[in-house]
Amino acid sequence: MGVTSVLARWASTSVHVLIVEVPGWDESRMLLEAELDRRGWRVALSPADADLLAVCGMPGEELRAAFDLLWNQLPGPRTRVSVTTSVALSALLDAAVAHLVDDSRQRKDARARSRPAAAEDQRPDAGEHDGMDHGGMDHGGMDHGGVDHGGMDMPMPGGIPLAGGGDDRDGLEMDVLNVPLGPVLPHWPAGLVVDCVLQGDVIVSAKARVLEAASAPKDEPTTAVTDVAGRRIIRLCDDASNLLALAGWQTAAQNARRLRDDALRGADIADHAAALDRLRRRVERSVLLRWSLKGISLKGISLNEISLKGISLDEIPLKEIGLAAGARANTGNATPPDQATVDIRHRLIGWLREAAVLAGPSSGTQPPAASDSDRARQAQLALAALPELLRGTDLGTARLLIAGLGLDTAALAQTHEQTHE
Template sequence: MGLSDVLARAAVTRCHVFLAEALDGEGPRMAVERELARRGWVEALSPVDADIFCVCGDVPDGQAEALDRLWDQLPGPRARVNVERPDDAGPRLDGCVAELLDTAAQRRHETDRMVQPDDAGMDHGDGGDMDHGQMDHGGMDHGGMDHSGMDHGGMDMPMPGGIPLAGEGTDRDGLNLDVLKVPLGPYLPYWPAGLVLHCELQGDVVFGSTIDFPFGTPESGPASGPDERASLVHHLDLAERLLRLAGAAASGTRTRRIRDAALDGAALDQCRSKVQAEQARVRKDWLLRRTLRGVGHIPSGSGLPALEETDVWARLLGMFDAAAGSTAGTPPAGDLANKLPDLVRGQELAIVRLIVASFDLTPAARNAGVPG
């Protein structure tokens, strides 16, 4: 056994996995997350930090190119897998381990990648062999979307990696500043599957946005259905992702454990008791409360009566209430999404992520992977 084989075996004991949730991918994603926790593996927050690219759910027509762009950002050695059903998570990840341990095949793949032309097929002149597909904009991954068809202030020229140059626009003080058009989604970590928020940025502030749903128009999630277990799992999943975005990793981990226990068939009364205990801990977290209170406030007359006079903090607590069965859920996701451009206008990108995560923007009602 050579040195490369020894290093490969050591590396696969703690693989980094980037998850891309596609259509009907909530159940498969949660199953993969449980497998990662069981194995002691790590969820990568960007493709460039990943060994494995895991697509959860069915890939809609027209989305293959976006996923391929993300796949291209993974450094070698690497492996790619699709998990369409929760039961497939373990075997498919085992297959990735075998693929990563095949060092000869990995070397061949890397050689093939080095001789491939860049994705834009452009002559970069003095840029030589630079790979512009891995540019980092504010530390955030933008879903591998192709922006070359967007209007960039009259500029009709393709840019490396599909990233546009900034145009010009007037800010709220009347100054003429650069405006960069950047889409968020649909494959960001802790982001609603199938949502793309096309933002116009001045610095890191959103001054305008539009929404798009490449997977189809969202509907109400499992909260609207009669399955109490599915509702508990779904709302804990929402709360866990919001907690992690807000930096409350310990609370997010505990919330995920309750969610996973419910997925494993634990008694609902026991799960609800743990939900109430965790909500009590969250209420006492003064730093989290200070971070989220007042963010994404929805005023009266907004057209969302169930959410008027709420902010991200109140909606987080509402997720725990819904998981415990004390509330009926949230308004239809389509109504929420139509309000997003107004809610995020004038907000920094980090705040936009929190606002989006505070809503239930599930693409469709589904109970995949939830035991009866």
Template structure:
């Protein structure tokens, strides 16, 4: 026991940290990312890689479903903390590390420990128990326990003492090898309903398998439980999984042979099944509804895209920004210098150029990350942090120049992103786009080039002490900053459906990253008479 505690303490010296960012929490996110680099802690790309969940922002994100889904998807030992002030980032991380080493559960988990775990067994368990055996759900409550030392002998749902014939490790008749009753596998309604293959055996991968989204965004279950990490892998059950005998909710009278039961969608265990709809070629194919966001890494905070997929092609997109609708008195961090200038405060051109440079470097970091270029993403964020820390024009230009040159010369990056999400200048102007997306007059690659050019020019101008003219110098990172007009990110959101429809699913995140809308702008509710300060 003591050896295990020592090993756990050593392993937790540099925990993986998962960020749950709400709109309006950009200062906290930037401070946290910089502190993680200083400490050498990893920024987790998915709940499975995380030990510490940090909820950022002053809004009600702490109790929202998507945050709770992230928390539940993390394995023990784990801890959760909230960061509402960028100046307290070091203290919050120290507290999270102490809680992680002590194996202390989150206060909310102590209150709802058994009830939440009991409900989750029914929601995600897949294998329904026969009537009269409700007592077999008694171990579901252990899913939320933080300290693994309290789980000796309770691995998953393997042990149900005293219930002969219902051994969860392999007692189901006709189910061969099931190493554990994993609550996120079983019969996910988004897995195994391939209308052309019936029951896919191990080794057969249909549908979306292999579409890596660039930076390890496993699962996408943080916005509603849609497991997309494995795509449509059929009914891959290891061995001996014939007919699904004894599985309530899956007996459709024909053992899923051919197309039985696939002509109409529905909801199973709270998850939507694929339905039929006309394809772009006039064929009727399965249509799967998949949400992206808001709990994704390198994703605009608060954005949810609800996609309708046919095969690997996006057929329909609905943009949901409900999480940004609550309103925040804090001005959007990236627009703060221009908002101050519009309010009548004196702002230097150098301050505006520094913020513009950092904003574009932040967007480039996301773009490189989702494109799979982790090294360049880290470099872009390093230069961003230097800009925000007050580096001079000469130093900042020296840091930015190699980054710009390397990105512009990369043939692989051009091959990967060219042709994705083309947005003509005429259509962009019609939508009201006024920023880099309008200047680019092209695809995701051209939008990246515009960012790179702006980084070079603004880095050289960050020492300019002349006053910013609010009448002519209102071009912020995403467009014109003017209180009399909609936020510049609003037309970018309006452009997303047209850019995504018809694109391959694997390209969706790159297209979003090439626009990088800032939902802080939509959440901001200015106070009368107040001067914005980020």
């Protein structure tokens, strides 16, 4: 018992946390990530690697079922918390550590988990097969997060459907498989589910939907940032961090997230302009990133209509952001005008450049804030554009495209909440 207690307390100094986010609760998720960084804890990328499941927000019925399935996949010792406010967040995580090192509690949890599994199937190999993680199977490096693989005939044990047949582009028959992406994936829009039809690892068709939250946050913003520019910088850095992480550049992703967290704490954004511009230059000069993202673009989408979370620099008068007339073509903004095909690398550079300009002392007046209806309309257009955007891509490219689009599921969640009031 003494050795067990010592090992448990040693492991609790670096807890692995699987974060799941409900649409509209992105602020809770960002505050939690900032607290995890402060503690030196790690963000888990799959249930198998997690000690703690942290649910950010109040999920609706479908999301709750997906989160419950994830919870069943966590190995022991394990614990679970619900994050709906920044108040007492540190105390909440301290309590989670206490649960993890409580040996009697963890033994009781393990016994409760083993009884239903044994009663369900008495076959000699049932325990071995049931222990497989079907919800987190790796399709091109992606954890599908425990979404039901239904809709196919002749299911195999564990709910994995057999592939059907279909003609590929060369007229040859290939296996066809229905695979949902989401709603729980690392660096993925909250609540998004993309139901894909795959031939090999190529998406031949897709349907996108967003699972609903039980409710939107009711409290006033808990961060110290209330100005439009500061909150816009936070969103830009958050999306840049997600795209950089998916592209495999973890150091740059951490830098973007650290800048986001500094802004989230209410630090003077003018102090971050130089750091944001340095990060932008690193991204712009990186040959490896250029090669990694080569040929990946948002085709056929008008970014003047679908701008990231509302407002782009193209809608702000040049004199208000300190740019000379005619300089806009070289700024690399997040939403370049009159361009139906946008390379996501240029979009990433544009996010960082826009954040640096907004943080700089020459930014002048605040950018205009997008109305809730405008944000919702833009998010709906982006969601509707996803099936055509993803058709013909492989799964890895699809993940990068979705990250580069910057889908605002929070705006969709807010619209749904208003229609039901």
